[in-house]
Amino acid sequence: MSIERILKAFQRSIVSFLDELIEQFPQETSLIVARVFLKDQIPVTATMKNFIFKLESNDGILKKMVVNRNDKFFLENDIFSSEDVAGTGYSTTETSAITNHFRKIWLTDLDDDDKETIWTWMETFVAMAEKYQSVSKEI
DSSP, X not given: OOHHHHHHHHHHHHHHHHHHHHHHOTTOHHHXXXXXXXXXXXXXXXHHHHHHHHHHHHHHHHHHHHHHTOTHHHHSOOTTOBOXXXXXXXXXXXXXXXXXXXXXXXXHTOOHHHHHHHHHHHHHHHHHHHHHHHHHHHO
């Protein structure tokens, strides 16, 4: 699979994930803003690099949290913000608001099935990031 195909799949998946959240939580308007930025404003390469940087930082603690389904992943981290931690040249504070909404949603509005679905999405994003890294090393 090419890097371009991985990136397109990653972007489509993020947008689909946000669409599902928007449908379930229409009052969370910052999810809509985050969707617009992640789909149309921020290059998917920058999104992927920032996501990987955050997953791999601090000895891969966030990736371990996804594997172990540790709720602190959502409650104490900003994996979805688009600050330019990876030096891509792209950042926005608009998507950082999603972190606070995830914390609120995670604590109050989700049943176990909803949480399971979100964990499955996170595992998918991690798998795509790993595939991207693998293919990038081959080039």
